[in-house]
Amino acid sequence: MRIFDPHVHMTSRTTDDYEAMHAAGVRALVEPAFWLGQPRTNVGSFLDYFDGLIGWERFRAAQFGIAHHCAIALNPKEANDPRCVDVLEHLPRYLVKDGVVAVGEVGYDSMTPEEDDAFARQLELAVVHDLPVLVHTPHRDKLAGTLRTLDVVRESGIPPHRVLVDHLNETTVRAVADSGCWMGFSIYPDTKMDEARMVALLAEHGAERVLVNSAADWGRSDPLKTRSTGLAMLEAGFDESAVDTVLWRNPVEFYGQSGRLLLDPAADGTTAAAGPVDAATGNSVLRGERP
Ligand SMILES: [Zn+2]
Numbered sequence: 001m002r003i004f005d006p007h008v009h010m011t012s013r014t015t016d017d018y019e020a021m022h023a024a025g026v027r028a029l030v031e032p033a034f035w036l037g038q039p040r041t042n043v044g045s046f047l048d049y050f051d052g053l054i055g056w057e058r059f060r061a062a063q064f065g066i067a068h069h070c071a072i073a074l075n076p077k078e079a080n081d082p083r084c085v086d087v088l089e090h091l092p093r094y095l096v097k098d099g100v101v102a103v104g105e106v107g108y109d110s111m112t113p114e115e116d117d118a119f120a121r122q123l124e125l126a127v128v129h130d131l132p133v134l135v136h137t138p139h140r141d142k143l144a145g146t147l148r149t150l151d152v153v154r155e156s157g158i159p160p161h162r163v164l165v166d167h168l169n170e171t172t173v174r175a176v177a178d179s180g181c182w183m184g185f186s187i188y189p190d191t192k193m194d195e196a197r198m199v200a201l202l203a204e205h206g207a208e209r210v211l212v213n214s215a216a217d218w219g220r221s222d223p224l225k226t227r228s229t230g231l232a233m234l235e236a237g238f239d240e241s242a243v244d245t246v247l248w249r250n251p252v253e254f255y256g257q258s259g260r261l262l263l264d265p266a267a268d269g270t271t272a273a274a275g276p277v278d279a280a281t282g283n284s285v286l287r288g289e290r291p
Contacts, residue, residue, distance in 0.1 A: 001024075001025040001227060001230050001231075001240075001243060001244075001247065002025055002027055002244065002247070002248045003021075003024065003025045003026045003027065003028075003226045003227060003230070003247045003248065004026075004027070004028040004029065004030075004247065004248050004251040004252060005021070005026055005028075005029040005030070005213055005214055005223070005226050005251075006029070006030050006134075006164070006184065006211045006212075006213045006251040006254070006255065007030060007032055007105075007134065007166060007184060007186065007211075007213035007214070007215050008029050008030075008031060008213060008214050008215065008216045008217075008223055009031055009032070009034060009215075009216060009217035009218070010029065010031050010057055010060070010061060010068065011031065011049075011052060011053070011057055012216075012217045012218035013216060013223060015060075015064070017216070017223050018060070018061065018063075018064035018066060019064060020223070020224060021064070021066065021223050021224065022064050022065050022066055024224050024226075024227040025227060025230075026066055026223075026226065026227075027065070027066060027067060027263070027264060028066065028067040028068075028069070028251075028252075028261070028263055028264075029061070029066060029067070029068060029069070030069045030070060030071055030101060030102065030134075030251070030255060031053055031057060031068065031069070031070045031071070032070065032071040032073070032102070032104040032105040032134050033046075033049065033050060033053060033070065033071060033072050033073050033074075033075060033104070033105070034075045034105055034136075034217070035075045035077045035078050036049070036218070037218055037219075039078070039081065040078060040081075040083070040084055041083055042083055042084075043083075043084065043086050043087045043090065046074070046084065046087040046090070047087070047090060050072055050090075050094050053070040053072070053099075054070060054072075054094070054097050054098075054099050054100060057070070058070075058099055065264075067261075067262050067263055067264060068099070069099050069100070069101040069255065069260070069261065069262070070099060070100055070101070071100070071101065071102035071103060071104035071105065071134050072091060072094045072095060072100050072103065072104075073091070073103050073104050073105060073106045073122055073134075074087050074088055074091070074106075074118050074122065075105060075106075075109075075136070076105070076106065076107050076108050076109035076115050076118070076119070076136055076138075077109040079109075079112075079114050079115045079117075079118035079119070080109070080110070080112055080114045080115065085114070085118065088118065088121055088122070088125075091103075091122070091125055092125065092128075092129070095125060095129040095131060096129065098260060098262075099260065099262070100131075100258075100260065101131070101132070101255045101258040101260050101261060102126075102131055102132045102133060102134050102164075102255060102258060103122050103123075103125055103126040103129070103131050103132075103133045103134070104133055104134025104135065104136075104164075105134045105135065105136040105166070106118070106119050106122045106123070106133060106134070106135055106136065107119060107135040107136040107137060107138075107145075107149055108136070108137070108138045108145045108148065108149060109136075109138055110138070110140075111138065111141070111144075111145060111148060116152070119152055120152060120155075120156065123152070123153065123156035123158055124156065126158060126162070127156070127157065127158050131162075131257075131258050132162045132163070132164065132254060132255060132257045132258060133158065133162060133163050133164070134164050134166060134184075135149055135153070135163060135164065135165045135166060135181075136166055136167060137149055137165060137166060137167045137168065137172065139167065139192075142167075142169065142171060142172055143171050143172055143175075146165065146168070146172040146175060146176065147175060149165060150165070150175060150176065150179045150181070153165075153179070153181065154179070160179050160180030160181045161180060161181075161182070161257075162257055163181040163182065164181065164182040164183075164184050164211065164254055165179075165181045165182070165183060165184060166184030166185075166186065166213070166215075167184065167185075167186050167192070167215070168183050168184060168185055168193075169185075169192065169193055169197075170197070170201060173201060173205060177205060177209070181209075182209045182210075182211060182250075182254050183209055183210050183211065184211045184212075184213060185198055185201070185210070185211070185212050185213070186213050186214070186215035187212060187213070187214060187215075187222075187225035187226070187228070187229050188215070188220075188221060188222075188225070189220055189221065189222050189225075190220065195225070195228050195229045195231075195232040196232065198212060198229050198232070199229070199232045199233055199236045199238075202233065202238070202242075202246070203236065207242055207245045207246050207250070209250065210246055210250060211246070211250050211251050211254065212225075212226055212229050212246055212247060213225075213226065214226055226247055229246075229247075230243045230246070230247050233246070
């Protein structure tokens with residue numbers, strides 16, 4: 001089973017996790033920028049973190065045979081803190097870097113006017129930089145938050161196929177499916193989506209535009225939830241190709257729109273399996289491949 005975890009916060013995880021993920025089949029991942037639990041008090045704190053995502057963490061993952069990519073943004077929660085908002089001025093210079101494959105995670109936490117503003121500005125940055133966007137949906141008031149998210153995406157003019165709306169569940173999947181955006185599901189140990197619910201949802205909605213992630217971070221979470229979902233799919237009668245679509249081909253296709261994915265051909269199976277994914281520019285997902 002080859003696995004691309006499209007949303008996992010490795011900065012919060014140990015080398016044991018990297019080893020276990022590699023043993024489980026994880027060969028690539030995307031680490032979105034988010035909050036650290038402890039509030040940041042100034043813009044410099046973000047810049048050091050972003051530098052860590054594009055530099056140190058990428059190097060660390062490579063030691064364990066995992067291709068690390070990241071998404072850069074001001075997260076929804078800290079968009080409410082006036083000490084943090086000026087980081088938006090610094091995002092453009094990060095969005096041109098190798099290894100940055102999306103703007104994210106953006107979206108709503110408490111649906112405040114400040115969050116509205118940061119969300120809209122960052123969707124605009126994604127359009128300007130021709131990057132896909134990873135959108136977080138709030139854990140409270142999820143349906144209202146998701147519907148409002150889809151309205152803002154529509155108004156921004158960004159094509160829906162360049163948007164991944166994450167942390168979905170049974171109540172929000174239909175609206176996102178109808179919008180044309182990609183659908184992300186975070187599988188957690190205790191709460192929210194689990195493997196059984198995910199498999200039931202795949203049986204009902206199919207695998208098209210569906211991504212599964214661990215969203216593992218500094219809280220109670222499990223970076224092997226991608227694999228356990230793949231195993232649950234096989235047990236439920238899905239074939240290996242369906243598992244590969246959800247756990248590898250879909251994330252490769254979505255983030256491949258950046259033209260910046262660096263995938264090890266050995267992990268990828270064949271070049272053809274991933275295929276050229278950006279029809280507009282002819283970029284291959286293997287562009288920039290290490291020698
Ligand atoms: Zn996250």
